[in-house]
Amino acid sequence: MEILKKKILEEGEIHEGNILKVDSFLNHQIDIPFLKEIGKEFYNCFKDENVNKILTIESSGIAIAAMAAQEFGCPLVFAKKSITKNIAGDIYLTPVESFTHGTTYGVIVSKEFLGKGDRVLIIDDFLAMGNALNGLIEIVKESGAELVGCGAVIEKAYQGGGDKLRKKGLHVESLAVIESMDHKTGTIEFRD
Amino acid sequence: MEILKKKILEEGEIHEGNILKVDSFLNHQIDIPFLKEIGKEFYNCFKDENVNKILTIESSGIAIAAMAAQEFGCPLVFAKKSITKNIAGDIYLTPVESFTHGTTYGVIVSKEFLGKGDRVLIIDDFLAMGNALNGLIEIVKESGAELVGCGAVIEKAYQGGGDKLRKKGLHVESLAVIESMDHKTGTIEFRD
Numbered sequence: 052m053e054i055l056k057k058k059i060l061e062e063g064e065i066h067e068g069n070i071l072k073v074d075s076f077l078n079h080q081i082d083i084p085f086l087k088e089i090g091k092e093f094y095n096c097f098k099d100e101n102v103n104k105i106l107t108i109e110s111s112g113i114a115i116a117a118m119a120a121q122e123f124g125c126p127l128v129f130a131k132k133s134i135t136k137n138i139a140g141d142i143y144l145t146p147v148e149s150f151t152h153g154t155t156y157g158v159i160v161s162k163e164f165l166g167k168g169d170r171v172l173i174i175d176d177f178l179a180m181g182n183a184l185n186g187l188i189e190i191v192k193e194s195g196a197e198l199v200g201c202g203a204v205i206e207k208a209y210q211g212g213g214d215k216l217r218k219k220g221l222h223v224e225s226l227a228v229i230e231s232m233d234h235k236t237g238t239i240e241f242r243d
Numbered sequence: 244m245e246i247l248k249k250k251i252l253e254e255g256e257i258h259e260g261n262i263l264k265v266d267s268f269l270n271h272q273i274d275i276p277f278l279k280e281i282g283k284e285f286y287n288c289f290k291d292e293n294v295n296k297i298l299t300i301e302s303s304g305i306a307i308a309a310m311a312a313q314e315f316g317c318p319l320v321f322a323k324k325s326i327t328k329n330i331a332g333d334i335y336l337t338p339v340e341s342f343t344h345g346t347t348y349g350v351i352v353s354k355e356f357l358g359k360g361d362r363v364l365i366i367d368d369f370l371a372m373g374n375a376l377n378g379l380i381e382i383v384k385e386s387g388a389e390l391v392g393c394g395a396v397i398e399k400a401y402q403g404g405g406d407k408l409r410k411k412g413l414h415v416e417s418l419a420v421i422e423s424m425d426h427k428t429g430t431i432e433f434r435d
Contacts, residue, residue: 080320080356083312109302110321113273114309120275121310128272129302164272 052092052226056241058085059205059227065234069207077176077204081114089226090118093174093202096224097123100199102172104128106165106191108158108183111176115204119174127174130187131159143193147186158186162194169196178203178225181212188221205229208242244284244418248433250277251397251419257426261399269368269396273306281418282310285366285394288416289315292391294364296320298357298383300350300375303368307396311366319366322379323351335385339378350378354386361388370395370417373404380413392416399424400434 064072076082105127107116113129120127133156141162148155165171173187184201191198199222206213206225209232216223228242256264268274297319299308305321312319325348333354340347357363365379376393383390391414398405398417401424408415420434 074353075356076318079323079353080318081309081312082318083309084316086309087313110305110323113302113305114319114321117273117275117278117306117309118313120273121279124276126268126272126274127306129306131271131302161266161271164267 052089054085054088055204055227058082059229060239063239065232065237065239067234069210069232071177071205071207071229071232071239073205077115078111083114083118086114086118089115089204090120090122092226093119093172093224094122096202097172097200097222100172101170102199104165104169104171104196105174106130106160106171106187107174108132108187112174115176116174119172119202123172128160128164130190132156133159143190145186145189145193148180148182158183158190160190160194165190165194165196167195169194170199171196172199173201174203175201176204178206178213178223179210181210181216184212184216188216200224202226207232244281246277246280247396247419250274251421252431255431257424257429257431259426261402261424263369263397263399263421263424263431265397269307270303275306275310278306278310281307281396282312282314284418285311285364285416286314288394289364289392289414292364293362294391296357296361296363296388297366298322298352298363298379299366300324300379304366307368308366311364311394315364320352320356322382324348325351335382337378337381337385340372340374350375350382352382352386357382357386357388359387361386362391363388364391365393366395367393368396370398370405370415371402373402373408376404376408380408394418397421 062075105120108130116127203225206228254267297312300322308319395417398420
């Protein structure tokens with residue numbers, strides 16, 4: 052997606068440790084008119100899949116998933132990262148390692164909102180090692196729902212998570228795939 | 244907002260301790276076509292205020308704020324609840340007490356995304372004691388931006404936060420205002 056690559060080059064900040072900050076439009080401030088285009092692009096990728104539910108994970112995935120869900124005309128479910136007083140009853144729970152925070156956390160979805168008959172598209176902001184996506188995939192499997200694919204806004208290909216999922220036969224679409232970044236020179240190389 | 248009251252009555256679950264669970268359309272599964280109507284309603288309440296930024300707090304506020312921001316054609320900024328590796332540099336930070344979790348956490352907004360010249364509408368899912376809103380209001384004040392008002396989807400009037408803010412002269416709009424709830428009888432009484 053050319054306008055996304057342009058935006059990453061213009062507004063992205065590369066930090067040491069292979070961290071790409073896109074806080075000006077995706078992860079802190081969210082450029083909603085721009086995200087509308089992102090939502091349409093995900094719709095184009097998966098429009099023939101009869102998606103009836105978008106699954107994402109708090110927090111950065113939510114706005115993206117909302118704009119995609121709008122295009123599909125379906126609800127979204129966002130997985131929660133910790134057990135709160137307000138989640139009760141039967142849940143799917145899977146552990147996920149966080150690259151950003153260097154910790155492991157539990158990912159939770161209420162059984163009420165995911166199950167047989169659902170055709171699920173997983174949406175997230177970043178696809179790096181694929182840890183968060185793998186957690187969500189586990190939950191979809193456990194629920195008996197059908198996973199139609201995964202969409203990420205930005206994939207860091209050098210961390211391998213996306214290609215591992217593709218090798219497993221999964222339909223993975225990333226709207227910008229970064230092959231390499233260099234925080235010293237500030238350069239970003241995209242996959243064609 | 245009549246369709247919202249109807250939805251709360253049909254799908255809301257009242258739990259002990261004055262907790263209203265609306266996980267089927269607002270706090271876990273999100274009914275995006277319905278939230279589009281919520282976004283339009285907030286736009287109607289504040290359309291003459293030249294809003295150029297929506298401010299909310301992760302996670303439950305994000306989808307609502309996204310649908311409102313879409314109506315205003317402006318970006319949203321979501322305040323974060325903890326310091327992560329990915330937030331660096333100058334930040335606004337204010338402590339907020341959580342009614343749901345029984346803890347105090349730091350609410351953070353990067354100075355880059357809020358400041359003089361901004362006309363800010365704060366959006367959140369619930370308005371109870373007003374703790375989260377008060378934290379966001381503090382941050383808007385500190386930033387030098389203009390606060391045009393606050394919008395909540397559901398206000399629990401019996402916890403007093405909304406009326407306290409109104410008494411201070413703030414423009415507060417809640418789309419459904421609950422005067423009382425009873426978890427034993429399952430009844431909910433709305434303000435007219």
